[in-house]
Amino acid sequence: MAERWLSPRTAGNRAASGARRTTAARRSDHEPAGLGVLENHLGYFLRRAQIAVFQDFIRTLAEIDIGPAQYSVLTVIGSNRGPSQAEVADLLGIERARLVRMLDRLERRGLTIRQPSSTDRRSHALQLTPHGQKLFKRAKALAATHEARLIGRLGAAHHKLLLKALHDFEL
Amino acid sequence: MAERWLSPRTAGNRAASGARRTTAARRSDHEPAGLGVLENHLGYFLRRAQIAVFQDFIRTLAEIDIGPAQYSVLTVIGSNRGPSQAEVADLLGIERARLVRMLDRLERRGLTIRQPSSTDRRSHALQLTPHGQKLFKRAKALAATHEARLIGRLGAAHHKLLLKALHDFEL
DNA sequence: AGACAATAGATGTCGTCAACAACAATATAG
């Protein structure tokens, strides 16, 4: 079951939309509600950073209706020659059953196809369609815009530091 | 709609369980499947780090069946005097409707209660029950174990650096 | 060569998530 720290949402939060102060904001007139020990948990801040970044990504790619998960799958398919579903699922760390359903939706949108493997009749060689390639090209450009915005906000050095620190992250 | 980068899972991955190499592993004998441009996306690595940390948290607190979301809610309720649902939802950045259902489940477990507010008949003052306080105490101890393990893995300096970098994260 | 094990992909199912909508009761603003 997916679990997550709950954390303050970013763009689109109710507090941002309402003109009046929220109850929480009013409360801080006397005794601000606090996060307690959550302040010391890396997981909590990882989650909220992830939410913030994902929301910016989703907003940025909204015009082509591609979310982070779809982008990951398109990227792996587009970067490898006819990978199998097992390979894609393994690489991205998702259940094969889940990938089946994602591919179903991508196929319905005409973005990817399942080609019979020439060497293993159980397998498919996944490919982007011409339409999928075109859309993926646009997705990459938009994703680059999103990442540039992150870099702008964090600073190039900070962004690089985070990328490196998280890249080597292992438990 | 919840979105996420897909990324390699950590503990419990199929590759870890099977004795034989996976298709992806075999493939690397000739042409390793790659992540493509995902390698350069902060969001991708944020997601996989978050997944790794959450899974360790969930394993660590499995004995008391408390996930990150429940822990967050219990922490805010336990750290504030009779907060309202609106306050808790605002602070944690979740929809009020969602908190209602979470509180329903926590109440069913006998961990929290909704006291009528003395000042606002629309509101509840949320509280941990004695059982909830006891369980929350145990949860804090287990969460500290989880965090200590993170610190052990990352190194205290690295952990602190990440915590600070993510703490100030804003989009 | 044949039996058995493993793999690839698919479908079913369940509880929960995330989000949106709509509503009633109550508080606040004017």
Place this chain on the structure above:
DNA sequence: CTATATTGTTGTTGACGACATCTATTGTCT
């Protein structure tokens, strides 16, 4: 006093995450 906003709740939807089970096919072992 009336209009607007807030609090909490219920309903609903598509997707997620996970597990189970199945068929077709390939690989391994004897």
